[in-house]
Amino acid sequence: DGGITQSPKYLFRKEGQNVTLSCEQNLNHDAMYWYRQDPGQGLRLIYYSQIVNDFQKGDIAEGYSVSREKKESFPLTVTSAQKNPTAFYLCASSQQGINEKLFFGSGTQLSVL
C-alpha cells in the first residue's frame, strides 16, 4: 500500500537533547513537508522540500533542521534550540504540479520530560 509512514508515534525529549522524527513515503512524490500542530491551532509549516537535496524554511523553522538525501525520506530534527517542542508533528507529501493535494502521515506526538 502506498502511503506516508511517520515514526515513532510518541517521542519524549529530555532538556538539551536533539531528537529526530522519521518520515518515509512510497508514493514517489517529489515534495515533502513538515507541519507542527498545537492544541487549538492550525498546522504551521516548519520546512518543505520540493526536490532531493534541496529544502526551504517554512514559517517556524527556528530550532529545527531537516535533510533530503533521498526522495522517499525527509527526517526532521528538533534541536535543543527549540524551547517549546511539545506538539504534534505531521509530515506530508505531494506530487509537484497544479492542483496536487497533500497526503499526510499519522503524526508524531513529541513531549518534553
Place this chain on the structure above:
Amino acid sequence: EDKVVQSPLSLVVHEGDTVTLNCSYEVTNFRSLLWYKQEKKAPTFLFMLTSSGIEKKSGRLSSILDKKELFSILNITATQTGDSAVYLCAVEVGTSYGKLTFGQGTILTVHP
C-alpha cells in the same frame, strides 16, 4: 502576512442536523483552497476549490468558494456521529505548489 480564519472554532450538534463551517482568508497570490478532515491523527483530503461559485459535492458534504469575498463554506447535511472531527481549511499560495497556510480548525462534535 497570509491569514486563514475559520469559524466557529467548535460546534456541537445532534445527529441529523445540518452544519455550515466557514473559512475566510487574506493571502497574496491565491492558488487554491482545500478542506481536510482530521479525525484522530492524519488529516484526510475532502475538497480542493479553485474557481468561484462552483460547488463541489461528495455525499452529504459540499463546499463552495467565493473569491470576491474571500471565503469558503463547508456544508454537512444529515450529520452522523462519524462526522465528529476537526475540519481544517487551508489556502495554497504563490508559486510553491503544496505550501499551505492553515486555519485554526473547527472542532465538530455530533451527538447521537
